[in-house]
């Protein structure tokens with residue numbers, strides 16, 4: 221099918237909720253994308269941040285294929301061998317990095333669902349209702365997570381949302397201290413605000429936030445849905461700050477392209493009361509098999525380390541570009557925001573014409589989230605394309 225056929229059919233039936241670029245992507249491999257007309261792009265979006273191990277990684281493909289022939293989905297209410305192994309392997313990743321002695325894991329099907337589970341768990345465990353999140357934060361679009369998301373554009377059309385949610389300026393401990401009360405069940409926050417403009421928080425802030433939450437009996441929930449598994453140069457962005465949260469949420473890259481969300485928490489907190497949360501597909505063996513492959517690839521190919529090295533190099537090269545159109549380059553690892561003096565939308569379009577697929581973050585930030593397997597030569601081409609465009 222060509223672009224006209226594809227876009228005509230999709231536009232006829234689509235809900236209208238999602239804006240689309242005038243391109244039909246039909247194939248991807250590693251850090252490359254191809255459209256229906258045969259044009260090739262360097263993927264600097266990792267398909268909205270999920271393709272950390274690259275597209276169609278042979279180990280992920282093989283795991284999916286083998287599991288699809290065995291058992292795709294099983295009852296949540298039965299045990300399963302693949303889910304058991306996956307939980308054990310994920311716990312082995314999380315526990316030492318978050319300084320947990322044990323953990324509980326609740327699998328779901330998306331990032332927003334992972335945050336829904338965190339909200340419900342925090343309310344159930346604390347018996348409190350209040351939630352505090354940060355301005356410019358993004359946590360998803362279902363009603364609970366949407367209540368934590370800050371941007372009015374996403375929230376206002378659907379109000380009233382979940383009550384007792386307060387938003388405070390990011391990276392500001394005084395504002396947080398004023399907002400957290402004896403009715404606050406949880407603070408939910410990102411280590412690097414992704415959608416909000418690629419803003420990393422400071423170590424002092426996160427350490428003070430940890431102390432504040434402990435003092436007030438509030439659970440600290442870190443949303444690592446975008447920063448998680450390898451993206452920022454560590455397996456988890458919490459590691460940059462020696463931060464030990466109570467609950468962590470994962471999504472995007474953890475499923476290797478299959479829909480998956482994870483809510484994990486320190487074992488001392490306890491468990492959900494039986495029967496109070498669940499979903500038909502949560503923890504299905506197909507997604508668990510893909511996720512096991514992701515964890516293995518991350519370790520074997522040392523992708524967090526690669527992300528740190530390539531990220532440092534990329535940020536430095538972007539800062540060195542001879543243009544007055546860049547206000548700031550910021551980020552961690554291969555999660556980079558280039559704040560422009562002008563709007564980002566026309567720049568994204570021109571980059572596509574130069575064979576680079578990037579993302580926006582807000583109105584004037586160009587966001588780069590390439591697959592962590594990307595070659596340095598490709599990143600050189602990306603820097604040159606950005607330079608030429610600006």
Ligand SMILES: Cc1ncc(COP(=O)(O)O)c(C=O)c1O
Pocket residue numbers: 330331332333358359360361410414415443444445446447471472
């Ligand atoms: C930090 C963060 N939290 C939550 C979400 C929501 O994830 P999903 O789109 O899988 O529901 C996103 C998605 O962009 C995100 O970046």
